[in-house]
Amino acid sequence: MTPVLTLAGVSKRFAARPGAGRRAWTRAVWDALRGRDPDPGALGRDGGPVVPALADVSLTIRRGEAVGVVGLNGAGKTTLLRLAAGHLIPDAGTVTCSGRVGTLMDLTAGFSPALTGRETIPLAAALAGRTAAEIAAATPHIEAFCGLGPALDRPVGGYSSGMALRLGFAIAAHADPDLLLVDEVLSVGDFPFRQHCLARMMVLKERAAVLLVSHNLAEVARFCDRVIVLHGGRIAFDGPTEAGLAVYRRLAEGAAAPCQDPGLETADTPAFLAPLFRDAERVGPLDLAWLDAAGRPVSAVPFGAPLTLRLRATLTAPARALFVGVPLYAPDGTRVTGLASDLAAPPLAAAAGETITVTLSLPAPCLNPGPWRGVAVLHDGPGTLARQPLPPLTVTGGPSRHWGHWTPDARWSLSGSRTIPREGGCQAAREMAQ
Numbered sequence: 001m002t003p004v005l006t007l008a009g010v011s012k013r014f015a016a017r018p019g020a021g022r023r024a025w026t027r028a029v030w031d032a033l034r035g036r037d038p039d040p041g042a043l044g045r046d047g048g049p050v051v052p053a054l055a056d057v058s059l060t061i062r063r064g065e066a067v068g069v070v071g072l073n074g075a076g077k078t079t080l081l082r083l084a085a086g087h088l089i090p091d092a093g094t095v096t097c098s099g100r101v102g103t104l105m106d107l108t109a110g111f112s113p114a115l116t117g118r119e120t121i122p123l124a125a126a127l128a129g130r131t132a133a134e135i136a137a138a139t140p141h142i143e144a145f146c147g148l149g150p151a152l153d154r155p156v157g158g159y160s161s162g163m164a165l166r167l168g169f170a171i172a173a174h175a176d177p178d179l180l181l182v183d184e185v186l187s188v189g190d191f192p193f194r195q196h197c198l199a200r201m202m203v204l205k206e207r208a209a210v211l212l213v214s215h216n217l218a219e220v221a222r223f224c225d226r227v228i229v230l231h232g233g234r235i236a237f238d239g240p241t242e243a244g245l246a247v248y249r250r251l252a253e254g255a256a257a258p259c260q261d262p263g264l265e266t267a268d269t270p271a272f273l274a275p276l277f278r279d280a281e282r283v284g285p286l287d288l289a290w291l292d293a294a295g296r297p298v299s300a301v302p303f304g305a306p307l308t309l310r311l312r313a314t315l316t317a318p319a320r321a322l323f324v325g326v327p328l329y330a331p332d333g334t335r336v337t338g339l340a341s342d343l344a345a346p347p348l349a350a351a352a353g354e355t356i357t358v359t360l361s362l363p364a365p366c367l368n369p370g371p372w373r374g375v376a377v378l379h380d381g382p383g384t385l386a387r388q389p390l391p392p393l394t395v396t397g398g399p400s401r402h403w404g405h406w407t408p409d410a411r412w413s414l415s416g417s418r419t420i421p422r423e424g425g426c427q428a429a430r431e432m433a434q
């Protein structure tokens, strides 16, 4: 497949002090007017603080790919798209884009508030690089796609953000782009229109590439076949969607860089538990144990037996709103569930030196037989103090058969004119099914 976008070793910094960015920009314009290349080192040379928005990013996007870009706030997603669109110049590295780029990054870009929706279509389409003949051919499709009806004859200045999205998306999607860049704007659309947009992007990706920045992981999972996870301006993952979203979820749970404390990882710690860490200045090591119904520490329990997870920790600094999250992972690394104390109980304040105890009771766990892993994540308000692996737990088999990762407490009822006696009946039914 032909590459439509290539970034090689791209870095981008911004001035963090008000006015400094403007001075750097003025310097760059003077350099350009004098025929000199912009000096990327100029930013921050005055000793002012800079924000490294992207650092050493390399990637290739090919025709036919739908690539989701995910990451925490400030990870560099919009900066990546603005560089790809040519709205920003990299400080280092190169951005190569072949073909026409369609952007949907700012809902009202190219819209003049006084013009009606109908008048906006040819103007915005021309700004997107369409010729007069192409615009004339595409206009009926754009009008039909956006579904704005009579509102097309109202000034766009009075449009809601969802209406602006409808018009902007319709124009961008009918501009025949080789690369469509979509930055988080779909979230303002109503559910039916978002489905409409995803369906249109599915068609587009047959001959183009789509780069979609989104915090809506369900949409990324449905639409994208590849995910790039940005973390602190760097690529933390680039690969299949499911694995990428798992990396993102772990970053979101931990909201921290990978483990700095080697004591947290042992030889048998699976990679899917990462990132592991502990803020040693705020909390001591988490003392974690699985307990059986009698309160005894256990490493194995029969299927369905009641279980309790106990966490003890001593704070080394005061904490204002402690709560705990516990994601549980099946043997293959699938995250089967995530339990969070703040959904069921108020958070806890604690003084420095105080030892807290948190228990999570599972009266009837549905975990199927096998070795189970998990992590305990101790949060204090928006910050995370520690993310430490749970002791391994083996669930041993019972008399029933098990499929998948869990078996809920379920009751069946079959009614009809004749039931087969239970004695030998199950065997008879199995034989009939064979």
Ligand SMILES: Nc1ncnc2c1ncn2[C@@H]1O[C@H](COP(=O)(O)OP(=O)(O)OP(=O)(O)O)[C@@H](O)[C@H]1O
Pocket (backbone or CB within 6 Å): 014, 015, 016, 021, 051, 052, 053, 071, 072, 073, 074, 075, 076, 077, 078, 079, 080
């Ligand atoms: N024009 C700018 N001037 C100064 N700093 C900037 C500018 N644009 C971006 N930044 C900084 O660069 C970093 C990356 O920003 P960016 O908007 O790319 O993140 P993002 O991943 O899109 O975040 P979000 O999910 O919140 O939209 C942030 O620290 C941001 O404050």
